[in-house]
Amino acid sequence: MSREESVLRFEKVSFEYGHNKPILDEVDFPVRRGMKMAVMGQNGAGKSTLFALMSGTLKPDSGEIHVSQGVTIATAPQVIPRDQLSLAVREFFLKCFTEPVYDIDPRIDAVLEVVNLKQHKKLHERVMSSFSGGQQARLLLASALIQNPDLLLLDEPTNNLDTAGIEHLTKFLVEYPSTCIVISHDAKFLNAFTTGVLYLDVFTRKIEQYPGNYNDVQRDILARIDRENKKNAQLEKKIQENKDKANFFAQKGGKMRLVAKKMRTEVEEMEESKVAVRKEDKTIRPFTIPAQQDLSGVILTLTSYTLHGGKKSVTKKANISLLKNQHLLLKGPNGIGKSTLLERIVLGSPEGSHIAEGVKVGYYRQDFSTLDFEQTVFATLMKAIGQPDEERLRATAAGFLLSSDVIQTKIGDLSEGQKGLVAFASLVLERPGLLILDEPTNHINFRHLPIIAKALDQYAGAMILVSHVPEFVEQIRIDDILDLGK
Ligand SMILES: Nc1ncnc2c1ncn2[C@@H]1O[C@H](COP(=O)(O)OP(=O)(O)OP(=O)(O)O)[C@@H](O)[C@H]1O
């Protein structure tokens, strides 16, 4: 492949966050013009970091990142940076440009049309944090598209999107004419438009490039592991044979010693040609979220709720009383008010909802804001346990792939998926009586999802779940549904 065809090329690029946090080790790969690629790799492998290197936000420690002449790059980040949540929409979009833009308003309108974000009056003045998760996902995508880049980088763009949103985005990307790289844990979404994969291997810190879609790559990797194991087994057999013969000849003495020596050299050569078998990414250990002891009677009642969409608020009646071991699914399209309702329930808003006294609430928030970003993982989990039981803390953390390095990291420095895994570990340690989960699949690697679904399915306290992923919800026992869209 000629170098002219690529928009971007990594040459022996290494990067680490501090000494014990290597991310890339002498990585080489090109990105060809017009390609639509997926990035895969486990939570915390460094996918978002890779994007930051591509866009120039981070600089490599060594090696070169060649961006072809005139090529512009724009990223739709995984989440809105915290310091930008208080910006108004117009300011947020202006920040995407280094030079002043005089026609920003019509450009915002045009790009919001593309991402299918319904226009409200005064939208340009609205603060970013006031939008729902699905609306924020659309704003993030729009913030990259408005720059009309040659290379578009999308970091988990389907998080929080409802079915209509995902369909719209898929169609857009199928028709998108420029080069595009997408990080996503949604296989169906990726398979609809990508033709190649960059796999960040967390064990070797290398990037492997594969043709084909997500399923092809999974198959290729398994086949490769099988091939490498077989090759090593064959070598091992020959090595043993040679060793046995060498011993036999060595005992004979005389000239035979030379033969034995030659055979031992061969053994060494064969040892060296054994390959390092590619390791599969790790999956979290199966777990349960123990429910608070001695729960009885009605844990939560909901008699009415208010939706604040569109021009006016509407109050609706409901008739819900959740007992122990009852699971409620809260449904409705993006922006209807699911997260707001959950928030009000937790805060114990005065009218309409009531949590029984003494019930401990475990709350998994869409934006992880129940976690203190300045605290370490260790301190966060210690608080969740509520007693100094370090052994249990470490054992639980390890089950969620939070190694001893990660445990000492500040929550704010974790990858988004790792924050999710900390949130789950906290729930396990907290033993809640009422479990409230707002989009618990966001950012989480696909291989962990069946295990999380099983834990929720078996949870024996009262539970309210919001999720936009039908295949996930299908694996969880649901006893009652409240559809806000009705
Ligand atoms: N500013 C930072 N300081 C120290 N460590 C960091 C920093 N940012 C990220 N890391 C660490 O680097 C690793 C890679 O993070 P990154 O966000 O790139 O992962 P990711 O592959 O995008 O994960 P996810 O799938 O969860 O989004 C993580 O272990 C994270 O804790």
Ligand SMILES: [Mg+2]
């Ligand atoms: Mg990431």
